[in-house]
Amino acid sequence: MHILLSIQTLVNHIFAGLTLYSGKPVAVCLLLTAALNCLANNSLSEPVFRKASSNKVELGRLLFYDKILSGNKNISCSTCHHPSFGTSDGLSLGVGEGGTGVGPTRxxxxxxxxxxxxxxxxAPGLWNLGATEIRTLMHDGRIEQSNLYGNEFNTPAQEWLPDGLDSILAAQALFPMTSETEMAGSNEENEVAGAANDRIDNAWPIIARRVRAIPEYGERFVAAFSTIRRPEEVSIVEIANALAAFIAVEFRSMDSPFDRWRSGDTSALDARQVRGKNLFFGNAQCHHCHSGIxxxxxxxxxxxxxxxxxxxxxxxxxxxxDVGRMGESDRLEDAYRFRVPMLRNVELTPPYGHNxxxxxxVSMITHHAYPARSRxxxxxxxxVLPKAHWLDKIDFIIEQDYLEMARQRSQIxxxxxxxxxxxxxxxxAFLHALTGDxxxxxxxxxxERVPSGLPVSQRQLRQNGALP
Structure with a gap:
């Protein structure tokens, strides 16, 4: 990419100089520009995505929209990761267990x-999480590929993470189910939350029993997994692997105007998007962190x-x-650092930032350019925060800690x-050109329905006109 930018700069200088001299472009500039376009179209290597059978993907789809995975059977994965909101929820901070509705109106x-x-x-978007280059997940990277505990992943479950998970995405899928604020609920309310409160891995067998007891799910697991001969053999591992298969396949997104431009369609980007692209890969220096395809x-x-x-x-x-990555790594230099997000479909996933x-x-880019002033x-x-007057104090109490505010300002x-x-x-405008069709x-x-028979609230809300 740096070579590409150097050639771009060279072309610009030669083109400008010779145009001033002769009053019109010359052949050498056209040749250099053609070479640059060729490099630009091929400088970003294509990602490798995990594949999955259609049976496994369809099983994962049903699980993704089914509230059976939550402690109180009242919230699904899709509640906070709905396609109508860019596979997010349109909120600054999510409203999990106890809330009602979907999206910004929750x-x-x-x-x-x-x-x-x-x-x-x-709640981050789920786009392209099936790419094999991804080795860390979550804003603080607390899910990562590592054999630290002998099970291929370093996660909050440590050595209690079950064996057999086929990807980092499958490992990540386990943890919202055991989170009190996300899907589990409080430990006085249901057996899932109570078990997770004792030890995180105690909750997963309870969820698996719920799922495999439903005849349709049992049949689908036998059809989707060659290792499963009877419904009684279904564990949380197969549930997580099915969810990961669905997310990896369903939310793969590589069909944007930028992709058409990379393929040689110079009309795919308008003039403003081209200027934005040149800034992104040039003077604005966005590509230093937001690199690759x-x-x-x-x-x-x-x-x-x-x-x-x-x-x-x-x-x-x-x-x-929130100390960010330091909370997981225990390294002081990681204080207040958060994972650099991927930018495909970023147009669809406001609000922005780890919180x-x-x-x-516009506001987010302005902060990048002028962080101290913007803060x-x-x-x-x-x-975008749904009202909760009983949370008003806790929502902004951190502002009273002047030393903490000073520490955060000093670490940029x-x-x-x-x-x-x-x-x-x-x-x-260029970021909009990264939105898939x-x-x-x-x-x-x-x-329309899920095997548990629990309501698919998103579908009901859409029919009532509550979703855009």
Whole structure:
């Protein structure tokens, strides 16, 4: 990529100089430009994606939309990762167990069933998670490929993670089911949450028993997995592998205008998108972190985003802060660093940042260019947070810790050139060119029913006109 940019700069200088001299382009510039276009079309290697059988994908689809996987049987994976909201939920911080509805209109519940706290971080999109280059997942990378515990993955379950998971995506799929704020509920409410409270791996067999006891699921698992001869053999491993197969195949997205441009269709990008592309790979330096065909180098960076919410605290944290990657690595240099997100379909997944602190791409890019100023002028109007008056204090209590605020301001990894307003809008236009056609058209199959018989709330809400 750096070679490509150097050639681009060379072409620009030669073209400008010779045009001034002769008043019109010359053959050498045309040849160099043609060579540059050839390099540009081939400089980004195609990703390798995991494959799965149609039986396994369809089984995963049903599980993804089925509330049977949650402790109180009232929330599914799709609640926080719905295709209508870019496989996210349109909220700054998610509303998990106890909430009602889907998307930005989801409410925080009422009475004793209302949420006790928000999900600590923004729900990321699920696009292209089947790519084999991905070795870490979650904002803090707490799911990663590693044989530290002898089971191929380093996860919060440590040595208790079950064997047989076929991908890092399958490993990740296990943990929302055991999270109190996401899908499990509190340990007084149901046996799943109670078991997870004792030890995380105690909950998964309970969920597996629920699923395999449903005749249709039992038949589908036998058909999808050659290792399963009888429904009684289904474990949480097969459930996770089926979910991962569905997510990897269904949400693969490589059909954007940028992809057509890479294939030689020079009309695929308009003038503003071309300017944004040149900035992205040039003076704006976006490509240093958002590199490769998936637009991420999968590293961790501190952006100094405005702090709010319950944070992902550790037992000894005095206030609800979020130290990011350091919470997993225990390395001081990782403080406040979060995983660099992939940018395909980013247009569809607002709000932005690990805590959803900016509701538009303009605001998020502006923060990248001017992090200190943006943090100081940030207001709560940037947030998309369903009201919960009983959480008002905890949502913003971190602002009272002046030492913590100073620490966060001092740890910012980005130092980009200043950007003009029109340049920021050009970059936004280019990011829109990374939106896949299928993703934008929402051409995804949502099942009318699921084997558990539990309501597929997303389908009901769509029929009632609540979803866009």
């Amino acid at each position: 409410t925080t519940g009422t009475g004793k069933n209302r949420i006790q706290r928000r999900v600590p971080r923004n 998936l637009f991420s180098n999968h590293s961790f960076k501190a952006l100094g985003l405005p702090a709010f919410g319950p944070g992902r605290t550790r037992k000894f944290d005095p206030l609800p802060r 959803g602190s900016y509701r538009t791409l 100081d002028t940030w207001t709560k109007e940037e947030l 990894d980005i130092n980009l050139p200043p950007l003009l307003t029109n340049e920021i809008h050009d970059l936004v 299928q993703a934008k058209a929402q051409n995804f199959i949502i099942p």
